[in-house]
Amino acid sequence: MARRAGVSIKTVSRVLNNEPNVRPVKRQQVLEAARALNYSPNISARSLAGDKSFLIALLYRDPSLDPSPNYISYVQIGALAKCRQYGFYLLLEPYDMHDPDVENEVQRLIIRSRVDGLILIPPISDSDAIMRAIEASGLPYVRIAPGDEPDRAPHVFMDDRQAAYDMTEHLLKLGHRRIGFIKAHLDHGAAQFRLEGFQTAMAEHNVPVDPPLVGQGDFTVESGMRCTEAFLDLPTPPTAVFAANDEMAAGAIAAAHKRGLAVPADLCVSGFDDSSVAAVTWPPLTTVHQPIAEMAEAATELLIERIKGHKSDETGDRFPSRQLDYRIVVRDSTATAPAEA
Amino acid sequence: MARRAGVSIKTVSRVLNNEPNVRPVKRQQVLEAARALNYSPNISARSLAGDKSFLIALLYRDPSLDPSPNYISYVQIGALAKCRQYGFYLLLEPYDMHDPDVENEVQRLIIRSRVDGLILIPPISDSDAIMRAIEASGLPYVRIAPGDEPDRAPHVFMDDRQAAYDMTEHLLKLGHRRIGFIKAHLDHGAAQFRLEGFQTAMAEHNVPVDPPLVGQGDFTVESGMRCTEAFLDLPTPPTAVFAANDEMAAGAIAAAHKRGLAVPADLCVSGFDDSSVAAVTWPPLTTVHQPIAEMAEAATELLIERIKGHKSDETGDRFPSRQLDYRIVVRDSTATAPAEA
DNA sequence: TTGTAAGCGTTATCAA
DNA sequence: TTGATAACGCTTACAA
Numbered sequence: 001m002a003r004r005a006g007v008s009i010k011t012v013s014r015v016l017n018n019e020p021n022v023r024p025v026k027r028q029q030v031l032e033a034a035r036a037l038n039y040s041p042n043i044s045a046r047s048l049a050g051d052k053s054f055l056i057a058l059l060y061r062d063p064s065l066d067p068s069p070n071y072i073s074y075v076q077i078g079a080l081a082k083c084r085q086y087g088f089y090l091l092l093e094p095y096d097m098h099d100p101d102v103e104n105e106v107q108r109l110i111i112r113s114r115v116d117g118l119i120l121i122p123p124i125s126d127s128d129a130i131m132r133a134i135e136a137s138g139l140p141y142v143r144i145a146p147g148d149e150p151d152r153a154p155h156v157f158m159d160d161r162q163a164a165y166d167m168t169e170h171l172l173k174l175g176h177r178r179i180g181f182i183k184a185h186l187d188h189g190a191a192q193f194r195l196e197g198f199q200t201a202m203a204e205h206n207v208p209v210d211p212p213l214v215g216q217g218d219f220t221v222e223s224g225m226r227c228t229e230a231f232l233d234l235p236t237p238p239t240a241v242f243a244a245n246d247e248m249a250a251g252a253i254a255a256a257h258k259r260g261l262a263v264p265a266d267l268c269v270s271g272f273d274d275s276s277v278a279a280v281t282w283p284p285l286t287t288v289h290q291p292i293a294e295m296a297e298a299a300t301e302l303l304i305e306r307i308k309g310h311k312s313d314e315t316g317d318r319f320p321s322r323q324l325d326y327r328i329v330v331r332d333s334t335a336t337a338p339a340e341a
Numbered sequence: 342m343a344r345r346a347g348v349s350i351k352t353v354s355r356v357l358n359n360e361p362n363v364r365p366v367k368r369q370q371v372l373e374a375a376r377a378l379n380y381s382p383n384i385s386a387r388s389l390a391g392d393k394s395f396l397i398a399l400l401y402r403d404p405s406l407d408p409s410p411n412y413i414s415y416v417q418i419g420a421l422a423k424c425r426q427y428g429f430y431l432l433l434e435p436y437d438m439h440d441p442d443v444e445n446e447v448q449r450l451i452i453r454s455r456v457d458g459l460i461l462i463p464p465i466s467d468s469d470a471i472m473r474a475i476e477a478s479g480l481p482y483v484r485i486a487p488g489d490e491p492d493r494a495p496h497v498f499m500d501d502r503q504a505a506y507d508m509t510e511h512l513l514k515l516g517h518r519r520i521g522f523i524k525a526h527l528d529h530g531a532a533q534f535r536l537e538g539f540q541t542a543m544a545e546h547n548v549p550v551d552p553p554l555v556g557q558g559d560f561t562v563e564s565g566m567r568c569t570e571a572f573l574d575l576p577t578p579p580t581a582v583f584a585a586n587d588e589m590a591a592g593a594i595a596a597a598h599k600r601g602l603a604v605p606a607d608l609c610v611s612g613f614d615d616s617s618v619a620a621v622t623w624p625p626l627t628t629v630h631q632p633i634a635e636m637a638e639a640a641t642e643l644l645i646e647r648i649k650g651h652k653s654d655e656t657g658d659r660f661p662s663r664q665l666d667y668r669i670v671v672r673d674s675t676a677t678a679p680a681e682a
Numbered sequence: 683t684t685g686t687a688a689g690c691g692t693t694a695t696c697a698a
Numbered sequence: 699t700t701g702a703t704a705a706c707g708c709t710t711a712c713a714a
Binding site: 008009010011014020021022023026045047048049050051 | 699700701702705706707708
């Protein structure tokens with residue numbers, strides 16, 4: 001009890017919660033006493049009495065199913081930073097999105113843990129079942145990089161379409177005309193945007209897209225390798241491959257090496273995400289840098305504002321959103337196209 | 342209130358906590374009522390009354406400083422699995438180990454969050470300052486892969502020394518005699534063991550270790566590349582490089598590619614960890630598989646037992662520990678040594 | 683085997 | 699601007 005220290009009792013509560021109506025003198029007294037006793041309010045008591053848990057849940061795909069755990073790491077970094085700043089705790093909640101029972105599981109999570117809000121990251125940020133479960137509870141939530149229905153909730157995103165457009169243009173400007181694109185599951189919202197950006201850039205530069213030069217990957221290294229091998233088996237193979245993420249791009253590089261092709265001399269490769277694998281490939285990968293941690297920070301901030309503000313009541317006005325900037329990172333896996341045959 | 346349902350009030354508590362002295366009939370009634378009302382006890386109330394938080398903190402190095410976020414991902418997977426199983430929640434606590442103020446920070450964490458126990462992973466599992474802070478609080482904690490003083494607390498580990506020995510032997514059996522080793526900061530406990538395993542294997546096979554063939558890396562791709570380039574600049578370069586982790590091994594492969602050397606024909610490379618980068622390199626990396634998630638599961642279990650058992654009193658007897666098995670994974674980056682010159 | 687009553691340390695309500 | 703006092707929903711005695 002820090003109350004012993006100063007002179008008051010409930011005043012302590014007021015001070016620690018930055019409530020008004022406390023004279024500066026008292027406020028100081030309390031603050032000093034708290035420091036002296038190394039005092040810190042009991043979270044459980046606070047939650048119980050105030051009906052707030054100071055807990056935020058981060059929902060993501062079970063990482064044992066995820067080809068790029070890297071993304072989650074950066075999301076955690078960003079979310080944790082903001083949580084610490086505002087005195088919240090982050091609860092990790094991996095889910096198997098395709099479990100037919102997710103809806104119940106999420107409901108149970110909400111009931112059990114009493115979280116104050118939730119953050120959804122891809123591909124969970126496009127799960128209708130999960131969003132329905134949350135909406136039924138009335139809790140606030142934010143989505144990172146949503147694919148459809150962006151205005152269903154507050155969200156943070158970057159322009160994947162434009163980024164893919166820019167990367168494609170980068171390759172076109174290097175003189176490439178036959179460019180292979182490795183797409184991913186289109187239920188992953190951003191994957192769709194990246195494909196569109198590629199197609200638009202090609203169209204606007206009057207370069208036809210040969211259908212066999214669009215491969216279906218699944219974000220794994222192996223799929224990138226398989227698609228690239230198929231490309232290289234074509235009568236006229238591409239001079240560049242643009243993969244919708246870095247893992248698949250790494251697979252493309254591996255496929256080239258396997259055939260004895262030099263990168264970027266014989267085949268150029270570019271990726272997307274600027275994940276840690278981009279630094280591991282040889283040559284280092286040209287890719288699109290996504291500000292993942294920053295996106296998570298922004299999302300967490302959006303959520304906390306919402307938690308602190310109107311507690312779950314949708315008062316008509318539009319949901320807020322925040323767009324962050326990407327950056328094309330040119331490294332050594334792309335170079336000018338070989339002279340025409 | 343599920344109490345409405347059955348007939349009792351405190352009985353509910355007994356049932357939900359698996360306490361004895363409840364007739365099966367009543368127990369059933371309560372359980373059914375709970376299900377019907379989708380009831381779940383309020384964690385805050387429970388913590389407040391019972392002086393338990395059901396929270397476990399995972400302490401790790403700030404991932405923005407960490408060259409291999411992969412390790413943390415797997416630790417999280419394992420720890421989360423066990424937490425869910427036993428009804429605990431996992432709190433993420435990244436720390437900058439070299440911050441002179443960590444001791445206070447940890448103390449503050451313990452006071453503020455009221456965690457019931459802590460898990461320390463490398464390199465934090467060897468931080469004397471952090472362990473002191475925890476010990477001062479009397480809370481139970483477990484260490485994963487400790488370097489020194491293993492018996493200071495319950496711990497989970499694998500035999501890094503023997504694993505490195507085996508990998509070295511694998512290379513020796515392939516006919517390699519000049520083998521470069523890339524070590525890492527020796528304050529990282531396991532790093533020391535890996536070096537020792539390498540040295541022992543070489544000695545026992547009567548193959549001298551040429552000092553310039555032991556490079557000082559720091560777990561990053563870049564350092565692996567730098568060390569390997571130095572090796573290759575020697576009058577008699579090695580025919581194989583064994584790096585103390587996969588990132589550095591990836592750097593070794595990159596260095597070879599950069600010089601136009603083929604892997605494994607001109608230079609063999611092996612790593613340690615079997616992290617996700619091992620699947621991204623070309624050729625795929627021969628490495629030591631560490632059961633990281635399983636180690637984390639075991640550690641979490643050890644901790645929870647301790648939390649449930651004697652609450653923080655060290656009753657004389659030795660701390661428990663658990664050793665898990667590694668596995669040498671031979672992929673395509675190692676092959677028989679070129680014939681003698 | 684079951685129930686009653688007294689806290690746990692906050693916040694919310696309402697008076698002072 | 700402050701301070702009693704009653705919740706909050708459990709667990710832990712202790713009694714029945």
